[in-house]
Amino acid sequence: MSDLITRDISYEVVHYHTELPFKILNVHKKDLYPNKDLSMVNDVLDHWHNELEIVYSYSGDGKYYTDGIGHTMEEDQFIIVNSQSIHKVISARKTPYDKLPATLTTVLQISESFLRSFIPNFDELYFLPVYKATEPRPSQIMKDLAQYADGKVLNKYENMRLIGLVHELLYYICRDDLTLKDNEIPEKSRKNFDILRKIISYTEENFASDITEMSVAESFGYSACYFSRFFRSNMGITYKEFLTKMRVNAAKDDLTDTNKSVLEIAMDCGFSDARGLINMFKKFEGTTPLQYRKKYSPLA
Template sequence: MDNLEYQRYHEAKNHTSAEFPYNTYLCSIPRDFTEVPLHWHDEMELVVIHKGRGRVSVNFQTETVFAGDIVMILPGQLHSISGLDTYAMEYENILFLPSMLISGAPDLCAENYILPLTKAELSADTFLTPARSYYPEISSCIREIDHLCSARPTGYQLAVKGWLFQFLFHLVCHQKEQTSFTRSQTKHLEKMKRILSYIEAHFSEPISVEKVAELTYYSKSHFMKFFKTYTGKGFTEYLNDYRLARAAEMLRATDLSLLEIAARSGFENLSYFNRMFKRKYGISPGKYRDIKSS
């Protein structure tokens, strides 16, 4: 697994195939990447923790997760994954488009349950731990799906859909009391998406705190507090981390010179780029390229 999977805040790439929009893959922190930054996408995502512990944030709710926990992330929800102290964490990412469970005809299941659930109009638990009364049922669904996707018997796609229906059935049966986002929380989410989209589009250009603060209609000082509250990092640190991740991507995928990569990732000074890169990855950009290309 490569952290290229997570270099886009709003992941526009297709994780799944058009014919069968379901995909699963294994990830490890910190072996594969140090963190998965805030992002969102159109698929529903399940994060299944296999070993260790870490931190997962979904729409600004952050929890420590342990082996056995399952995190359900709805389409469009901002989420991130990170390590915790010195612990490693191995987990499975499951991504699928809810549309794979919806027929083209008028569909009672879609209209009454699937669409309201994916739009958070039905309130289901996000962090599914063994303490939940229905945990054995939902974890069994995931085990069955994993087995099917590994063995791939003829027609396994039919059974995968069946188990996904079972999984959603248990969520709907045990939906909790509706706790809708406040108007203020919804605005904060939209502001954060606006910021992250701007960073993605303009990271190679000079970006000032004042310019990004304008996107939120906050003063500079208010914006700085807002950003650190919801990301855990100052804006400059966060921007540098994003630029360095994009630089690492270019080092792996292109033959561009270090000077060109530094410029394209938003660093005007090569020595500063080298210093920041080594601080983040522990090695120089040149050595990083050598290791990744060998």
């Protein structure tokens, strides 16, 4: 699960099984709901990668956002995340924990270069985000692939079976779900997402330093007013909120993985003092940094 949960919006480096050009993982409810109830949810935060992502849902509890548009999850439904699309998953917190299936989704991430090898005009095409199969075979393929998730060691010749299943699944999705990118995403929106990715990457590289909305706006040649409107209209939150959440998530990693003091973590994550981290931690996590460490750190 740690491969999916990332700092606010970040570039995800996808690691593959041996020489296979794809990765399979199952998202389990015990990972998303660590308290075994709905009091705390480890939502999958905004991230992006070059891989095509195919998500098969076993539950109808939640929304999958791709490039700012929410798609309600349904049982036996596919969500397709195009290469470089910004995406996240937010729980609806409506279905009781004991009513949720043990596995919420199976996720298949496929190498962009693998796709380009048999889709010549890949850059001109776009997979529609919600794919509802018209026959049972695609769902069965995802259930078969799910058996090879979570780092399972492959036996002799299973590589060939996996490659065959992925090819077959792509046949159905390409046949039914591909369209021209120009028909679905206006050129202006594509340019906006390109700019957002650059802002996101810049923030991820510099959040620990003394950056502000104004300084980032200046770095990209925008007025503070325009930058503020642009970011909020495309991301749904202010840049200050985005930056603060990124810093809090970085602090969460340090709290569970190191023995640093709260002050040291605050300074390393871009806060001016420990009080600033504590206040923002309470706001976004509903607890203090030390309480969080005590509960989740194996070092505590």
